[in-house]
Amino acid sequence: MRVPLNNSSQQQLTSTPGTPATSASNTVEADVYICGARTKKGTPCSRRVHGPVRCWQHKGMPAMLPQEKLLIKDLVP
Numbered sequence: 001m002r003v004p005l006n007n008s009s010q011q012q013l014t015s016t017p018g019t020p021a022t023s024a025s026n027t028v029e030a031d032v033y034i035c036g037a038r039t040k041k042g043t044p045c046s047r048r049v050h051g052p053v054r055c056w057q058h059k060g061m062p063a064m065l066p067q068e069k070l071l072i073k074d075l076v077p
């Protein structure tokens with residue numbers, strides 16, 4: 001009784017169609033903004049929020065910066 005040990009085992013390594021590693025698990029870090037509301041110092045708040053909104057502290061206040069300046073995408077290259 002012979003078991004053919006040819007390239008049958010190697011085919012499994014190369015023929016695996018890209019397993020979805022981390023792309024489908026998390027959709028949270030898609031858009032990250034900063035709050036951007038004016039603080040007491042006169043500088044835009046740099047607290048991070050998920051979406052073009054203000055943070056809990058500056059809710060209802062307008063942002064100092066345009067929305068395109070609030071969007072940060074440099075978390076994961």
Ligand SMILES: [Zn+2]
Pocket residue numbers: 035036037045046047054055056057058
């Ligand atoms: Zn804020």
